[in-house]
Amino acid sequence: MEVVIEQIAIYGSVALLCGLVVFFYMRSLNKKSAIVVKKVEVAKAEGTFEPVSLHPFIDLNTCIGSAACIAECPEKDILGIIDGKATVIHASNCVGHGACFHACPVEAISLRIGTEKRGVDLPHVSQTFESNIKGVFIAGELGGMGLIKNSVEQGQQAMENIAALKREKRSGVLDVVIIGAGPAGISATLEAKKRGLSSVTLEQDSLGGTVFTFPRSKIVMTSPMDLPLHGKAKLYDTSKGELLALWNKVIAEQGITITERTKVEAIVPQKDGTFKVSTSTGSEFLSYAVLLAIGRRGTPRKLGVPGEELPNVAYRLLEPENITGKKAIVVGGGDSAVESAMLLAEQNEVVLSYRKDQFARIKPKNKAAIDAAIAKGELKVIFNSDLVSISEQAVLMKVGEEVKELPNDLVYIFAGGELPTGFLQKIGIEITKRFGHIVKKHG
Numbered sequence: 515m516e517v518v519i520e521q522i523a524i525y526g527s528v529a530l531l532c533g534l535v536v537f538f539y540m541r542s543l544n545k546k547s548a549i550v551v552k553k554v555e556v557a558k559a560e561g562t563f564e565p566v567s568l569h570p571f572i573d574l575n576t577c578i579g580s581a582a583c584i585a586e587c588p589e590k591d592i593l594g595i596i597d598g599k600a601t602v603i604h605a606s607n608c609v610g611h612g613a614c615f616h617a618c619p620v621e622a623i624s625l626r627i628g629t630e631k632r633g634v635d636l637p638h639v640s641q642t643f644e645s646n647i648k649g650v651f652i653a654g655e656l657g658g659m660g661l662i663k664n665s666v667e668q669g670q671q672a673m674e675n676i677a678a679l680k681r682e683k684r685s686g687v688l689d690v691v692i693i694g695a696g697p698a699g700i701s702a703t704l705e706a707k708k709r710g711l712s713s714v715t716l717e718q719d720s721l722g723g724t725v726f727t728f729p730r731s732k733i734v735m736t737s738p739m740d741l742p743l744h745g746k747a748k749l750y751d752t753s754k755g756e757l758l759a760l761w762n763k764v765i766a767e768q769g770i771t772i773t774e775r776t777k778v779e780a781i782v783p784q785k786d787g788t789f790k791v792s793t794s795t796g797s798e799f800l801s802y803a804v805l806l807a808i809g810r811r812g813t814p815r816k817l818g819v820p821g822e823e824l825p826n827v828a829y830r831l832l833e834p835e836n837i838t839g840k841k842a843i844v845v846g847g848g849d850s851a852v853e854s855a856m857l858l859a860e861q862n863e864v865v866l867s868y869r870k871d872q873f874a875r876i877k878p879k880n881k882a883a884i885d886a887a888i889a890k891g892e893l894k895v896i897f898n899s900d901l902v903s904i905s906e907q908a909v910l911m912k913v914g915e916e917v918k919e920l921p922n923d924l925v926y927i928f929a930g931g932e933l934p935t936g937f938l939q940k941i942g943i944e945i946t947k948r949f950g951h952i953v954k955k956h957g
């Protein structure tokens with residue numbers, strides 16, 4: 515009898531212990547879920563819950579809540595777990611490199627572009643990367659497929675197809691004009707050289723494309739990249755600097771020049787089947803084919819004021835930690851302008867100029883931070899103001915009816931951007947709005 519009682523006591527204790535473990539485990543899960551629910555609410559209020567481009571889509575029937583996707587995602591708070599299932603949080607911050615897609619042990623994630631609510635414009639591209647306009651090809655993220663490796667592959671494949679076109683050699687007519695020097699444009703440029711094609715590569719900004727503008731150094735590559743005229747680059751754990759150095763080295767070794775700071779403004783088909791490509795610097799090229807490798811991030815909008823072309827004017831803030839002791843004017847009233855102004859103000863004297871009388875469309879957390887910074891005198895904001903002209907030492911600013919001169923070293927303009935859609939439509943390229951278009955899925 516005593517033995518039975520003893521056994522019941524042991525079983526009871528074990529059951530109680532297990533119950534307690536389960537209770538505390540469930541309580542911790544519930545607490546974690548509640549934190550994620552709160553983050554989702556904030557994301558919805560701040561407008562970052564809806565993705566803008568490529569993003570993970572979670573099949574809730576398959577998801578087992580392993581959290582492997584969260585562990586692999588290098589960005590903060592894009593994914594979370596609620597009640598044992600993955601969810602997106604700040605989906606608009608997703609950069610679409612698909613580390614989560616590869617990490618999921620039960621293949622519950624697909625990569626999609628656009629959602630049921632927010633469509634994304636994608637151009638029509640054939641299997642040979644040709645658009646509806648014969649001779650105009652599209653490679654890289656512009657066609658809907660993100661990632662450095664995919665863009666490199668597509669740039670190379672598109673150029674193979676361009677090389678296969680029949681054409682007679684004519685003086686003054688290039689085989690191809692490549693527009694954009696991101697991963698797709700660089701790889702296409704190398705493939706054109708490998709195949710003996712005459713080509714120019716025109717880049718509105720700097721070699722490297724979107725990679726050049728990454729705010730973080732770490733680059734995620736889930737498989738090796740095959741670069742024409744170089745071979746396999748096994749860069750799993752690399753940095754932005756290392757990747758840019760590799761591209762620069764291969765291009766220099768091949769004696770190729772990429773024409774930077776030259777924006778393509780028009781592509782006009784000619785009667786003889788060639789294309790006239792005109793640029794912002796006034797240069798013009800005739801070619802048999804055009805490769806658009808312009809990505810999806812568009813072109814920063816300019817103010818159109820004298821002096822905007824000076825080297826002290828920029829449209830994005832790179833490496834703010836290296837900018838110290840300067841007088842800087844930041845122009846704009848959106849989140850990018852406000853965040854950049856506050857970052858610069860840590861080590862510089864900053865004036866933020868905005869044409870409206872108050873900030874209307876910034877995230878609540880940025881509004882609170884900038885109000886606090888103004889109150890502490892960390893930076894100055896001038897509302898109802900417009901830049902009139904820029905020189906290397908000063909700017910002229912119209913405030914109300916008055917024009918003032920402000921001594922200044924650097925100008926950062928955040929006046930929004932023009933998406934590639936308008937540029938493509940001007941050329942005549944057909945575009946469809948895609949809602950939740952699957953770009954990558956398992957099986």
Ligand SMILES: Cc1cc2nc3c(=O)[nH]c(=O)nc-3n(C[C@H](O)[C@H](O)[C@H](O)COP(=O)(O)OP(=O)(O)OC[C@H]3O[C@@H](n4cnc5c(N)ncnc54)[C@H](O)[C@@H]3O)c2cc1C
Pocket residue numbers: 609610611653654655656659660661662663665693694695696697698699716717718719720722723724725728729732733734735776777778779807808809810811812813
């Ligand atoms: C913050 C961030 C982090 C990322 N991290 C990773 C990562 O770790 N791993 C990964 O694989 N992918 C990552 N990606 C995605 C990757 O950067 C893109 O998929 C890739 O750069 C697309 O290459 P692309 O050549 O198609 O376009 P882009 O790199 O966007 O290059 C297009 C180029 O065309 C130029 N251009 C545009 N219009 C014109 C014009 N009219 N005239 C002349 N030039 C023009 C642009 O200035 C730009 O340089 C990240 C993206 C972002 C935003």
Ligand code: SF4
Pocket residue numbers: 569570586587588589592593607608609610611612613614615
């Ligand atoms: S695609 Fe990349 S950035 Fe987006 S959620 Fe997945 S791992 Fe994170």
